[in-house]
Each structure stands twice: as structure tokens, then as C-alpha cells.
Amino acid sequence: MKQETADIVIESGPAEGEALVLTAPISFWGGVDPKTGAIIDVRHPQCGKNIAGKVLFVPATIGSSTASTILLELVYAGKAPAAIVLDQPDAILLLGLLAARELDLAIPPALRLGKETYAEFSDEYVRIGAGGELTAGR
Amino acid sequence: MAVDLSDEERIIAAGDDGAAMALRLVRDAAGLLGATRLIPIKSAHIDGAVYHGDSGTIFAEKLVAGGARVAVPSTLNVGALDLTGCSRQLLPEHDRAMAKRMMRAYLDLGCSPTWTCAPYQAGHRPEKGTDVAWGESNAVVFCNSVLGARTNRYGDLLDIASAIAGKAPDFGLHRPENRVATFVFDVGQLSSEFLASETAWPILGNLFGRVAGHDIGVIDGISAKPDEDQLKAFGAAAASSGAVGLFHIAGITPEAATVETAGGGQRPEHVIQVTQQMVSEARRTLSTTENPDRIDAVAVGSPHLSAEEFQRLEQILNGRQLNVPLYACTGRHVLSKLEANGVRARLETLGVTIVADTCIVVTPILPENPGSVLMTNSGKFAHYAPGNTGYAVLYGSLAECVESAIAGRPVLTEGRV
Numbered sequence: 001m002k003q004e005t006a007d008i009v010i011e012s013g014p015a016e017g018e019a020l021v022l023t024a025p026i027s028f029w030g031g032v033d034p035k036t037g038a039i040i041d042v043r044h045p046q047c048g049k050n051i052a053g054k055v056l057f058v059p060a061t062i063g064s065s066t067a068s069t070i071l072l073e074l075v076y077a078g079k080a081p082a083a084i085v086l087d088q089p090d091a092i093l094l095l096g097l098l099a100a101r102e103l104d105l106a107i108p109p110a111l112r113l114g115k116e117t118y119a120e121f122s123d124e125y126v127r128i129g130a131g132g133e134l135t136a137g138r
Numbered sequence: 139m140a141v142d143l144s145d146e147e148r149i150i151a152a153g154d155d156g157a158a159m160a161l162r163l164v165r166d167a168a169g170l171l172g173a174t175r176l177i178p179i180k181s182a183h184i185d186g187a188v189y190h191g192d193s194g195t196i197f198a199e200k201l202v203a204g205g206a207r208v209a210v211p212s213t214l215n216v217g218a219l220d221l222t223g224c225s226r227q228l229l230p231e232h233d234r235a236m237a238k239r240m241m242r243a244y245l246d247l248g249c250s251p252t253w254t255c256a257p258y259q260a261g262h263r264p265e266k267g268t269d270v271a272w273g274e275s276n277a278v279v280f281c282n283s284v285l286g287a288r289t290n291r292y293g294d295l296l297d298i299a300s301a302i303a304g305k306a307p308d309f310g311l312h313r314p315e316n317r318v319a320t321f322v323f324d325v326g327q328l329s330s331e332f333l334a335s336e337t338a339w340p341i342l343g344n345l346f347g348r349v350a351g352h353d354i355g356v357i358d359g360i361s362a363k364p365d366e367d368q369l370k371a372f373g374a375a376a377a378s379s380g381a382v383g384l385f386h387i388a389g390i391t392p393e394a395a396t397v398e399t400a401g402g403g404q405r406p407e408h409v410i411q412v413t414q415q416m417v418s419e420a421r422r423t424l425s426t427t428e429n430p431d432r433i434d435a436v437a438v439g440s441p442h443l444s445a446e447e448f449q450r451l452e453q454i455l456n457g458r459q460l461n462v463p464l465y466a467c468t469g470r471h472v473l474s475k476l477e478a479n480g481v482r483a484r485l486e487t488l489g490v491t492i493v494a495d496t497c498i499v500v501t502p503i504l505p506e507n508p509g510s511v512l513m514t515n516s517g518k519f520a521h522y523a524p525g526n527t528g529y530a531v532l533y534g535s536l537a538e539c540v541e542s543a544i545a546g547r548p549v550l551t552e553g554r555v
Contacts, residue, residue, distance in 0.1 A: 009170065025351075027378075030499070030525040034190050040525045042426060060351070062381050068293035069190050091170040092293035098166045099197055099295045102159050138311035 002120045002136035005107040006111035006128075009089045010097050013130045015109055017055045017082035019121040019136075022046055025060035026065035028093060039081035055083035055134075059115040061090040073095025074104050083108050083128050087115035139199035140258035142175050148304070155390045156204025160302035160404050165184045167296050168307035177308045181264050182212040182301035183257050183281075185273030186242040186294035188500045189218035189229075189237035197295065198243035199301065206247055209304030213252040213262045216295075216442075217241040218501040221253070221325045222473060224482075225465070225493040228502040237501070247298065253495035256370065256442040258285060261471070266392050271306045275377035276370070276441045276518065282384040284369050286392035288312045291383045293337035311383055317393060318402035319386050322409040323349070326359030328417065333360070335552065337421070339368040342412070342516030343375025345399025345420040347382050349410055356386040356400035363390060367444055375517025424520040427511055429548075433532060434510040436543040437498045439467030440518040444473050447536075451490075452481060454540045459487030461546040464539070465504070467497040489543075499526040513539050513548065 023045050026032070031041040037052030052074070061067065071093055074080040084094075090110050097107045110133055124136035143151065151161045153248050168176060186194065218237035219227055229237060245251060257272075258280050264270045266286035272278045281287050290310045291301060300306045308481055323346055325333065332338055346355065364372070364387075376382040386394035394400035401546045438451070443466055451466065466485070468476075473494045476482040482492060498504055499522045504512065512529035514520055515536045523531050529545060533543065535551055541549040 030522040042524045043423075060381075062351075062379070066185060066188065066190070066294050068295045069186065069188070069194050072197065072295065073191035073193045076196075077191060089170055091167050092291060092296070094170055095163065095167055095293045095295050098163055100193070101198060102163065103193065103200065 002124065004113055004117050004134045006085060006113035006132040006134055008109065008132045009086070009112050010094060010107070010110040012107050014130050015083040016053070016126065017053050019057060019126045020046065020049055020051055020054035021057040021122045022059060023117045025062040025106065026058060027062050028070040030117035031080050032070055032074070034070045034131050035077055035079070037074060050118040051081045052079040054081050055085065055128065057085045057118040057121060059087050061093055067093040068096035068130045071115065075100040075107055080108050084110045085113050085134070086110065087113070142530050144510035147176065156201040156206025157302060159201060159204060160206055160299040162297060163299040164303045164307065168309065171307050171309040174307035175308050176303070176305035177269055177312060178267045178304060179210055179271045179300060179306045181210050181262065181270045182208065182297055183215060183262065183272040183274060183277050184212055184244060184249050184297045185215040185303060186298045187217045187241050189233060189240050191350050192236055195236045195240040195243065198240055198247070201298070202246045206302045208248040208301040210301055211258065213257040213453065214244055214249045214253050215277070216496045216500055217253055218496060220493060220495045222470065222494040223429045224473070225491055225503060227496070228505070233425060234468050236511055239355060244298070247302070249321065252469060254442050254471065254472065255440070255497070256444070256469060259366070259444050259471065260469055267273065269306065270314050270464055271297055271300035275514040277372035278383055279373035279377045279385065280370060281393050282311055283373060284366065291381070317354065317384060319354050319400040319406055320408065321353060321355045321406050322397060323355045323357045323412060324409055325357060325361050325412045328412060330413060334362065335535070337515065337552065339364065339372040340375040340515070341417060341420050341424065343372035344379045344424055344517045345412065345416055346385065347376035347378065347380030350376065350380045351384050352381045354384050354386070356388055356394055356397050356406065357517040358388045358397050360387055361434065367447055370441050371517065375489050378518045378521035421533065424517060425531055426524050427530040427532055430511045430530070430532060432547050433462055433513045433542050434507060434529070435462055435504055436464040436525070436539045437467070437541060438464070438515055439493070439498065440497055441517040442497070443468045443472060445472050448472065448476060448481055450536060452485060453542070454537050455488055458488065460543045462543050463489065463491055464543045465491050465493050466540050467493040470494055499523055504529060513542050515539050
């Protein structure tokens, strides 16, 4: 069974969903539609996929400092990922979760896990335990 | 990692007002960033007032309702509406009302109504070495690189939170040891003809951003001193294609008297030798369409145009009428000059739409029209327009953009391989 333990960056309890493994860095602003969760950057390899409800694996973040607002709006619109797994925690992005928490919205957890492990979760259903354990399979 | 707050900070954070909410966000961001304390800041540039959905308005209004005010001079980046009335936004009624409420909330927090992504050309110029909290990636990179003030790439919620707290996490580019170049971006092999061309800076910026990622580089091989508009174009392109917060140019920018100075006393070992082929490749990737038979619009002004850039635009236009719309984005600091010297009226007669307070990639201004082609000379517009407007992008120089807008079809004359 495929399993990894990630560091919890922002706590929010257990989570689960289909994995969406990004294979290139993403800019949330201009890269993700805040109202639907669709990846809209035509230069991104996962363009056309939707991050809503997914366990989103992010190898790197790039681009505008508006990412936090996009993530806040995704949470508000109910289109946030079920969990966000990052190689490097990006404070600009994750601030969107902290602000959502200040507005008393339910937020997904954010975890740190080395990107070399992401491929093993590709196309899997992933469960995330309260201690940051990622398990593939239903 | 635990953040060590002062007694005063701890008391504020434990409250239930807007100041408490702001300080908690700065504290929690500091924790995410690995900072152990907060430091005082002298100014802020706030990128949080663009409407992307109701949550941003609700967030700002919660701060206002909690009695929060900015503690340091704070300029505002663009909003989603052109409050000057120069241009029209195609927002649905609900979004327009929420966008307007959001802009008002940021003014109620005490921010200045600058509404520009080029605050450094609107009089907001912190001194070298001062700590500030700026948002908007192009403003951040200009502030660090060209002014030598110190800021991280603040997200558009952390910037207002820091401005209210008057504090920022002690982290990253606030610390001198993190401002050192770790690679050389050597452009010395490129032709002087290319380096002197207008598109050199945005194209090199795009390339620099893609090779830099999060790293800091020093550009070597620049002999002619670039003007501020060229540095602005370079930084904006670099901060769109990569997570660039600071660059150095040997002999030009304030922390890079030499390559060695920028490298913290030694020449970085890692050297990227930029070739003409890499330049051609970067130029090609700025466009998402290759040989369109027509263009539907031209957009310039990301970052916002300066008065000098408007002069160039008017010179190239030379009184000729446009056949497709040309959107020229700028701030009030320039608009007031354009109104005083008659440039606004003359340009509008020729078919130019001036866009103030906002720009074409943050709010719907371009008519929705599947399959449309936008031409631009901005590396940043080229990067963001396809996702944010649905238009395909054709990249070219200002002269090419203007000639194409007159002809209604692409007129490309420069540097094609």
C-alpha cells in the first residue's frame, strides 16, 4: 500500500479525495478559476482539470501575489481542494486558508511532502489521516 | 515554529477587533514562513482590492467593521472598477456593486486612492534599506531591485494585515543575507542591437523568471543604463513567469555595484549564458498563437504606463486612426497629466481607450468573443491574458502593436528568427 507521512502545515483534521498531481508549477491567479476550480492556464499541463474536492499535489507555486485571494474565494465558493499538498509551503497561497478561517469558513488542510513522492499518488484515491498520513486506495 | 510576539502584540492578537484579526494573520503567516518575530515596517502597497468574488469584500468589510486602520502610509494597487470613468467594465450588477464596496472598504481602512500597479512611479518610493510590506508581484520586484527597499512578495491579504499591524514577519528579503545573488544571468553574448530594442527587457524578464524560479540572480553584460520603464517591464515579466522578488543588474541596481557585490563578495559559480536561441524561444512562448490573420484588440500598460510611455505611444501613432481598439492602462498619477496636456483627448479621438484605476487582466473590459486575438508588448499581459481574458496572445513591440492596430492584422517587423 502506498503511504507517506506529510508535515501538517495548516491543520484541519482528516480529508480525502481523488488525487490531482500537478506536473508543473502553478499560479493560482490566472491559473485557476476561483468560481469553478478549473485550471485555466492554457500553458499548464493540467489545463482543463478541476481542483475542487481533489487532494491537490503542488510541486511549486509561481506568479502573482493574488494567489491567497483566489484560494480564499475557492473556499468561500465551495470549490477548494479537499487538501493541498505542497513541496514547499507557500505562505502567499496558504494565507487564503488562514483568512478563510478568520471568516469562520471550513478549510482544507495543507501539508508539506517532498514532490518526488507525488507520482505514486497519481490517479489514486487518497485519504489523509489526522497525523498527516497519506494513504492511496479507497 | 513558534513566533515570539512582544507583550503588546500578544495583547492585540487576543482581541476580537479588526486589529486583532490583522495581527493574527501576520503572526500565522510568520509561522508558515519560519519567522520567529515581527519587525516594524515603514509603508505598504496593498494588492487586495481587486474583486475576485464576494469573499474579498467580506474580508475587507470585516476589518472595517472591527475598527481597523492602516498604521503606515499605504498605497492601493488596482481595483476591479475604473472609478475615473475612462473605461467601462463588463461586470454583472452584483459583481460591480461588490467590487465598489470592496474598493470603498480599503479606503475606509485608511489607504490612499492611488489605484495603480506602478506605485513607485506615483511617488511611493521607500528609501534603500527600509523594511516595507508590498503586494503585487511587479511592485515587489521593483521595490526590492530598483529602489533597494526590502519587502517579501506579500499576498494580497497579508499586505493589508501587515499595514494594519505596522509589522511584518522577519523573514526572506527583509534579511540582508537573503538578498545575495546565487547565479549570474550573462547577456553579454547577445547582440547590442537586440539589447537596445524595446522588447529586449520584457523578453529577457520572461526568460529570467523561468530560469530563476525562487532564486536571486545578477544580470551581467548590460552596458547601456536601462530607464525605469525598461526595468519595470523586466521585473513584471520575471515576476509573472517565476517567483522572482529581487534581481540585481551589475553596475545598475543599488545593491549590485559589481557582480561580486551582488554575490555577497564573490562571483556566483552558477552562470547562465543567455544565447540568441534562448531569446528566440522566450519570444515565441510569449505568444499563444503563431500566424493569426487578424487581431481583435491591443493592450498596453502592464505595469501601468508612465507619462513617457504615453508620449512614445502618441509619437508612433502620429495622428493615424486605429482600426481595432487599443487599451492603454495607467494610473491617476498619469491620467491627471494626460488631461492637463491634452494627450488624453487626442489619443481617444484616434481610437485609444484609456483604462485607469484597473487593467484588462483583472476585470472584464475586453468584449467576450471566442477565438479573439490580443496583441501586447507586455510580458505580464502576455502571460496572464490567455487565462484571464480568454484571448489568444500575439506578442510584439509597441511599434508593432500600434501598426497592427491601425492595419487590423498583425504587422511584425522585429527580430523574428
